[in-house]
Amino acid sequence: MNSILEVKDVLKAYDNLIAVNNISFEVNQGEIMGILGPNGAGKTSLIRMIMDINAPDNGKIDLNLDTKNWQSQVGYLPEERGLYKEAKVKDILIFLGSLKGLSKKEALNEGNKWLDKFELTDNMNDKVKELSKGMAQKVQFAACVLHRPQLLILDEPFSGLDPVSQDLMKEEIKRLAETGVAIMLSSHQMNLVEEVCDRIFLLDKGNKVLYDTLDNIKDEYGNYRARLQTNDDNVLKNWLNENDLIIKYNLYRNNFNILLEDNIGPNNFIAALPSNVNIVELEIKRISLHNIFTRVARGGLLDAKENI
Amino acid sequence: MLRKIFKITSWEVMRNLRNKQFIAGIFLTPILILIFGGLPNFIQRFDTPVERSFYYQNQSEVQLDWSEDILENISLIQHQNSQEDLQVEAEAAGADGYFIIDQEFFETGNINLNLFSLTATDHGDLNNLLTEELQNYKMATHDLSEEVIQEVTMPANLQVLSLEEDETAMGSRVITAVIFGGGLFFLLITSGSMLLQSALQEKKEKMSEIILSSITSEQLMAGKIIGHFILGMIQIGVWFGVGIPLADYFFDLPLLDAFFNPALPLIAIFALLGYLVFAALFVGIGATMEDLQSATNAQSMIFMLPVLPLLVIGPVFNNPGGMLSRIVTYFPLTAPVISIVRIAIGEITNLEIAITLAILLVTTILFTLAAAKIFRIGMLMYGKSASFKEMIRWLRY
Numbered sequence: 001m002n003s004i005l006e007v008k009d010v011l012k013a014y015d016n017l018i019a020v021n022n023i024s025f026e027v028n029q030g031e032i033m034g035i036l037g038p039n040g041a042g043k044t045s046l047i048r049m050i051m052d053i054n055a056p057d058n059g060k061i062d063l064n065l066d067t068k069n070w071q072s073q074v075g076y077l078p079e080e081r082g083l084y085k086e087a088k089v090k091d092i093l094i095f096l097g098s099l100k101g102l103s104k105k106e107a108l109n110e111g112n113k114w115l116d117k118f119e120l121t122d123n124m125n126d127k128v129k130e131l132s133k134g135m136a137q138k139v140q141f142a143a144c145v146l147h148r149p150q151l152l153i154l155d156e157p158f159s160g161l162d163p164v165s166q167d168l169m170k171e172e173i174k175r176l177a178e179t180g181v182a183i184m185l186s187s188h189q190m191n192l193v194e195e196v197c198d199r200i201f202l203l204d205k206g207n208k209v210l211y212d213t214l215d216n217i218k219d220e221y222g223n224y225r226a227r228l229q230t231n232d233d234n235v236l237k238n239w240l241n242e243n244d245l246i247i248k249y250n251l252y253r254n255n256f257n258i259l260l261e262d263n264i265g266p267n268n269f270i271a272a273l274p275s276n277v278n279i280v281e282l283e284i285k286r287i288s289l290h291n292i293f294t295r296v297a298r299g300g301l302l303d304a305k306e307n308i
Numbered sequence: 309m310l311r312k313i314f315k316i317t318s319w320e321v322m323r324n325l326r327n328k329q330f331i332a333g334i335f336l337t338p339i340l341i342l343i344f345g346g347l348p349n350f351i352q353r354f355d356t357p358v359e360r361s362f363y364y365q366n367q368s369e370v371q372l373d374w375s376e377d378i379l380e381n382i383s384l385i386q387h388q389n390s391q392e393d394l395q396v397e398a399e400a401a402g403a404d405g406y407f408i409i410d411q412e413f414f415e416t417g418n419i420n421l422n423l424f425s426l427t428a429t430d431h432g433d434l435n436n437l438l439t440e441e442l443q444n445y446k447m448a449t450h451d452l453s454e455e456v457i458q459e460v461t462m463p464a465n466l467q468v469l470s471l472e473e474d475e476t477a478m479g480s481r482v483i484t485a486v487i488f489g490g491g492l493f494f495l496l497i498t499s500g501s502m503l504l505q506s507a508l509q510e511k512k513e514k515m516s517e518i519i520l521s522s523i524t525s526e527q528l529m530a531g532k533i534i535g536h537f538i539l540g541m542i543q544i545g546v547w548f549g550v551g552i553p554l555a556d557y558f559f560d561l562p563l564l565d566a567f568f569n570p571a572l573p574l575i576a577i578f579a580l581l582g583y584l585v586f587a588a589l590f591v592g593i594g595a596t597m598e599d600l601q602s603a604t605n606a607q608s609m610i611f612m613l614p615v616l617p618l619l620v621i622g623p624v625f626n627n628p629g630g631m632l633s634r635i636v637t638y639f640p641l642t643a644p645v646i647s648i649v650r651i652a653i654g655e656i657t658n659l660e661i662a663i664t665l666a667i668l669l670v671t672t673i674l675f676t677l678a679a680a681k682i683f684r685i686g687m688l689m690y691g692k693s694a695s696f697k698e699m700i701r702w703l704r705y
C-alpha cells in the first residue's frame with residue numbers, strides 16, 4: 001500500500017511540557033488509521049503539525065502528495081469546529097471549496113452530493129444559525145471532503161453526534177476509505193472508533209503506547225474477560241483466589257469481572273470452573289481497546305462498570 | 309499565495325456588504341456624527357442669555373465717565389445710600405452682587421466684586437470697563453488732554469494679509485487637511501474596530517482552524533487587512549460622495565478642490581501606512597481575545613490608540629511648525645493623521661516628511677511581523693484571553 005502520510009520521530013514541546021515525544025507512524029492509501037488516546041495525549045498537537053499549523057521542534061512529516069498544492073489534497077475536520085452563523089450553508093461550501101481550489105460550480109455540485117447523503121439538501125439556502133447542532137456538524141464534514149481529498153484528517157469526528165448520526169458518519173468514513181482515501185482519525189472515545197479503524201496508534205501523554213493493526217493488538221493484549229453472576233459469592237471467590245488462570249478480578253453488583261491470563265481462552269476457563277459454582281449468567285469477551293489502553297499505558301485495573 | 313489572500317479579501321468584503329448592520333452603519337454613522345456634533349449648537353439657540361445686574365457705589369472723588377455699551381447682558385445700578393444699605397438692597401432686588409469704587413481703586417487698581425452666589429464666573433466685560441475707567445483717570449491726572457487720551461488709547465486694527473496666496477487658497481488647504489486627516493481618522497476607527505471584530509468572530513465561531521488548514525495564518529491576516537481596507541474605503545467613499553455635494557450646495561464649501569491637491573499621492577502613502585500600522589495592531593489584538601467583554605486593561609488601551617491624534621490636533625492646527633507638532637509627527641501612532649494635516653496645510657519640511665516616512669515604514673514592518681506571530685498562535689487559542697506575558701512569549705517563538 002502507498003503511504004500518503006509519514007510521521008518520523010516528531011517531537012513538540014511547549015515550555016516544559018513535551019506534548020508529542022518522538023512519534024513515528026504512517027497512514028496508507030485506503031486505510032483508516034486511528035490515533036487514540038485520552039484528553040491531553042497530544043493528538044491535536046500532532047494533527048496541527050501535520051496540517052502545518054504548528055511546526056515540530058524535531059522530526060519530519062512527509063506528505064506523498066503534490067507538494068506545491070498539498071493543502072487542496074488534504075481534508076481536515078478540527079476538534080474545535082464551527083461555521084459562520086450568519087452565513088448560508090451554500091456560501092460556506094463555496095468559500096471553503098474555493099480555498100481548496102474548487103470553482104463555485106464544483107463546490108456546489110460536490111456540496112449537494114454530500115448534503116444529499118446527509119438528507120440536508122433542503123437546507124442549502126438556510127443560514128447556519130437555523131440548523132441544529134447535528135446538522136451543522138454534517139455540513140462541516142461535507143465542507144472538509146467536498147474537494148475529494150487524498151488524505152482526510154478527522155479530529156474527534158463523532159463528538160457531539162447522536163448515535164444515529166455517529167453510525168451514519170462511520171459508514172461514510174468507511175466508504176471514503178474504500179475509494180482509496182487515506183484517513184487519519186483521532187478520538188478519545190476508543191470503543192467507538194475501534195469499529196472503523198484498520199490500524200491503531202495509542203498515545204498517552206505524548207508517548208507511543210501501542211501501534212499495530214487492531215487484530216494484532218487484540219491478539220497480543222486483548223485477553224479474555226469474563227463476567228460471571230452467581231448466587232454463591234464465597235465459593236467463586238475462594239476458587240478465584242487460589243487458581244492461576246486469572247490475572248485479577250473485581251466484584252460489582254453481584255457480577256464478577258475476571259481478567260483471564262494471556263493464554264487462557266473461553267474453553268479453558270469454563271472447563272476449569274468448579275462444578276459447585278451456581279452460574280446465573282456468564283459472558284466471555286475480549287477486553288475492549290479502552291481496557292487494553294488502561295492496562296498497557298497505566299497498568300490499571302479493569303473498569304468494572306464497563307459493559308462487556 | 310496572492311490568490312488565497314484575494315479569496316479571504318473577497319469573502320470579508322462580500323460578507324460585510326450583505327450584512328444589514330454594516331450597510332446601516334454606513335448611513336447612520338454620519339447622521340449620528342451630525343446629530344451629536346450639531347445638537348449642542350442647535351439647542352444653544354433656544355437658550356436666552358443670562359442677564360446679570362450689579363449694584364455699585366462710587367465713594368471716590370472721581371466722576372465716573374464710562375460707557376456701559378461694552379457690557380453684554382450686564383446692567384449696573386448705582387446706589388446712593390449708605391454702604392450698609394447697599395448689600396441689603398442689592399440682595400433684595402435680586403442682583404448678582406455689588407462693588408464699591410473708592411479712592412484706593414484709582415491708586416492701586418484693586419477692587420472687590422461681592423457676589424451673592426458663585427454661579428456667574430465670567431466677569432471679563434466688567435473688568436475691561438473698570439480698567440478703561442482706571443486708565444482714563446490715570447492719564448487725566450497726568451494732565452493729558454482728552455485728544456491725547458483718545459490718541460493714546462486708540463486700538464490697533466490688525467488685518468491679516470498673506471503674500472503667498474489669497475484667503476481662498478488657505479481655506480482650501482485647511483479643508484484638505486480636515487478631509488484627509490479626518491478621513492484617515494475615521495478609517496482607523498471604523499476599519500480598526502471591524503478588523504478586531506472579524507478576528508474575534510473567526511475565533512468565536514471556531515472557523516480559524518478550518519481556514520488555517522487551507523491557507524497560512526499570514527495569508528488569512530493579509531486577506532482580512534486588505535478586505536477591511538476596501539470596506540473602509542467603501543464607507544468613506546459613500547460619506548464623501550454624499551457629504552461633499554451636500555456641503556457644496558448648502559454651505560458653499562469648495563471641498564472638491566481638496567481632491568486636486570498636488571500633495572495627494574503623498575497623503576495617500578501616509579494614509580496607507582497609517583492604516584497598515586493600526587490594522588496590524590487591531591488584528592493582532594483581536595486574535596488574543598476571547599471576546600470584547602474579556603478584554604484586559606492592556607487590550608482596552610489599544611482600542612483607545614486611534615483617538616490619540618484627536619487629542620493633539622488643536623495645538624497642531626494652531627502651530628503646525630511648533631515643538632508639539634514635530635514630536636507627534638515622529639510618533640508612529642499619531643504620525644499618519646498629523647503628517648497628513650501638516651502636509652495639507654503646507655507646514656512641514658521635506659526632511660520631516662522623509663524621517664516620518666522612514667519611521668512609519670519601519671513601524672509598519674515591525675507591527676506586521678509581530679501581529680503575524682501573535683495572530684498565528686492567538687487564533688488557535690480557545691476559552692480565554694491571552695495575558696500580556698503570553699503575548700510577549702509568543703513574540704519570541
